[in-house]
Each structure stands twice: as structure tokens, then as C-alpha cells.
Amino acid sequence: MTTTTGQDAASIVTGQPVLRTAYQQSVAAYWNAERDPVNIRLGEVDGFYHHHYGIGDYDASVLELPAGLRDQAIIAEMHRLESAQSDLLLDHFGTVSAADRLLDGGSGRGGTSFMANLRFGCEVDGVSISEAQVQFASDQAAKRGVADRVRFHYRNMLDTGLEAGSRQVIWTNETTMYVDLQELYREFARLLRGGGRYVCITGCYNDVTGGRSKAVSQIDQHYTCNIHPRSEYFRALAANDFVPITVIDLTADTIPYWELRASSSVATGIEDTFLTAYREGSFHYLLIVADYVGW
Numbered sequence: 437m438t439t440t441t442g443q444d445a446a447s448i449v450t451g452q453p454v455l456r457t458a459y460q461q462s463v464a465a466y467w468n469a470e471r472d473p474v475n476i477r478l479g480e481v482d483g484f485y486h487h488h489y490g491i492g493d494y495d496a497s498v499l500e501l502p503a504g505l506r507d508q509a510i511i512a513e514m515h516r517l518e519s520a521q522s523d524l525l526l527d528h529f530g531t532v533s534a535a536d537r538l539l540d541g542g543s544g545r546g547g548t549s550f551m552a553n554l555r556f557g558c559e560v561d562g563v564s565i566s567e568a569q570v571q572f573a574s575d576q577a578a579k580r581g582v583a584d585r586v587r588f589h590y591r592n593m594l595d596t597g598l599e600a601g602s603r604q605v606i607w608t609n610e611t612t613m614y615v616d617l618q619e620l621y622r623e624f625a626r627l628l629r630g631g632g633r634y635v636c637i638t639g640c641y642n643d644v645t646g647g648r649s650k651a652v653s654q655i656d657q658h659y660t661c662n663i664h665p666r667s668e669y670f671r672a673l674a675a676n677d678f679v680p681i682t683v684i685d686l687t688a689d690t691i692p693y694w695e696l697r698a699s700s701s702v703a704t705g706i707e708d709t710f711l712t713a714y715r716e717g718s719f720h721y722l723l724i725v726a727d728y729v730g731w
């Protein structure tokens with residue numbers, strides 16, 4: 437088993453503890469304790485456990501189903517939209533072969549990593565500062581019989597200890613709001629080969645409408661995160677030799693997911709806040725694709 441779990445093993449790799457700050461400890465504690473039906477029950481639909489939101493229109497007929505069928509149909513529909521989000525992310529990876537190695541920065545329960553391996557046959561390393569998530573995702577890899585190709589490590593994405601120049605693609609799927617972007621992209625620049633690619637889906641606040649809105653602050657509070665302004669992504673990418681090639685505002689595409697989620701049995705209470713933030717324009721759901729040209 438190549439999975440690295442435990443503080444000691446990870447410290448040996450990077451020379452530093454995985455959790456460096458009180459903030460990182462609180463983030464790890466949040467995700468170690470997380471067992472939310474909005475994530476577990478959706479994952480149980482087909483075994484891909486996601487920690488991100490959905491895109492695309494939902495089939496409104498699920499809302500009209502009789503009580504005994506409605507709940508599960510809504511959950512399956514939400515899961516379909518979350519998997520569609522991962523598919524869109526993967527659509528922007530460019531050419532990836534089975535010989536390539538990829539990195540999932542903040543890999544959660546592994547859903548997107550398994551989808552990448554299935555689509556491209558590539559190797560994937562996922563890193564997370566949540567030991568519980570690393571264990572969960574590693575168990576999934578073993579169950580799927582891909583533990584030799586898809587590995588999860590208890591490591592910090594700011595300092596992964598992985599080999600320099602070893603990655604063809606690195607992605608982050610809703611994880612960048614937990615880290616300093618300059619530090620993150622410095623590490624990703626170290627890991628990517630020349631011509632490699634970085635793909636990101638994130639929520640960011642809108643510089644144009646001013647500072648952090650009340651709704652954005654409430655989202656930060658809910659997840660113990662620190663949502664960045666849109667500008668900070670492009671500043672940090674440029675400073676680390678990343679050249680954006682595609683930027684898509686997914687805000688309109690994610691609103692139906694939040695509407696459906698608000699009327700589901702697994703709503704967590706944050707749904708109206710997301711809808712407010714998106715509709716008032718203080719918050720975007722963004723896909724950013726950037727090529728690494730720093731070799």
C-alpha cells in the first residue's frame with residue numbers, strides 16, 4: 437500500500453508537519469468530522485463520492501414524484517449534476533495518456549480522482565490534510581482495484597513532497613479557498629512539467645461589486661474557509677508562470693443545482709446563502725484553465 441497516512445510518514449517526506457497552523461488544524465478537524473448526508477447519500481448513488489457542487493439544468497419532474505420516490509430521485513439528480521461538474525473539469529485537461537501522472541489538490545473522498553483515472557487511464561495522486569478523507573478515499577481505491585494507480589496521501593497541497601516536474605495535469609476542485617494562492621501555485625509550478633496544465637473550479641468573490649459581501653462571509657463561516665477575490669487567482673497564476681487559456685463563468689449553470697438542493701431532504705441550511713450570493717453578483721462559480729510555461 438503506497439498510501440501515506442499518519443503525521444510521521446508525511447513529515448518524513450516533506451520535512452514539515454502536515455498541519456502547520458491553528459487554521460489548518462481547524463480545517464482538518466472540520467473535514468475529519470464531516471459525515472453529511474448531502475455528500476454520503478449522493479455518493480452512494482454510484483460510488484463516486486464528491487465534495488463539490490453541481491452544474492446544469494435538473495429534471496423538474498423529480499419534484500412531482502410521489503412521496504415514496506421523490507426523495508431518492510432528487511438525490512440521484514443532484515448527484516448527476518455534481519458528476520457533470522467533474523466531467524466538465526476533466527474536459528479541460530487536454531491530452532492525457534495512461535503514462536501521465538496527475539495531482540488532485542485537496543482530493544476529498546476521491547470522486548474526481550477516480551473519474552480521471554477511468555477516463556484517461558492515468559495515475560493520480562490525491563493529497564488532503566484530512567486523515568479521515570484520505571482513509572475513505574484509499575478504501576475506495578482498494579475496493580475499485582485501482583490502489584496501484586490512484587493513491588491518496590495525508591499531505592499538505594502547499595508542500596506535497598512529490599517529485600518536481602512529475603505532473604502533466606494538476607487540478608483543484610473547490611479547495612483553493614483554504615490556502616494562500618501564491619504559495620499554492622508556487623508548489624504547482626514546481627510539480628508540473630513544462631507545458632503541463634492546471635485546471636480549477638472555484639467559488640470566488642467579485643472585485644467589481646466591492647469587498648466580501650455578507651453572503652460570502654456566511655459561506656466562509658459555514659465551511660471554515662477564506663474565499664478569495666477573482667483578481668487574486670489571476671495575479672497568483674501570472675506570478676508563477678501560468679497562462680490562462682480558458683475561463684468560464686459557471687454561475688448561471690450552478691444556480692439550478694442550488695435550487696434543487698434547497699428543496700431536497702439533505703439541504704444543510706447554506707443553500708439560500710449561495711443563491712443570494714450568486715444572484716446579487718457578489719460571488720462567481722468559475723472554471724479556470726491555465727498552461728504552465730515556466731520551464
Ligand code: GPP
Pocket residue numbers: 472474475486487488489610611613638639655659661663704706
Ligand atoms: C465542498 O463541497 C465545499 C467546499 C470546499 C466549500 C467551499 C466551496 C466554495 C465554492 C465556496 P461539499 O460537497 O463538502 O459541501 P456540502 O457539504 O455543502 O455539500
Ligand code: MG
Pocket residue numbers: 474475486487488489
Ligand atoms: Mg456536497
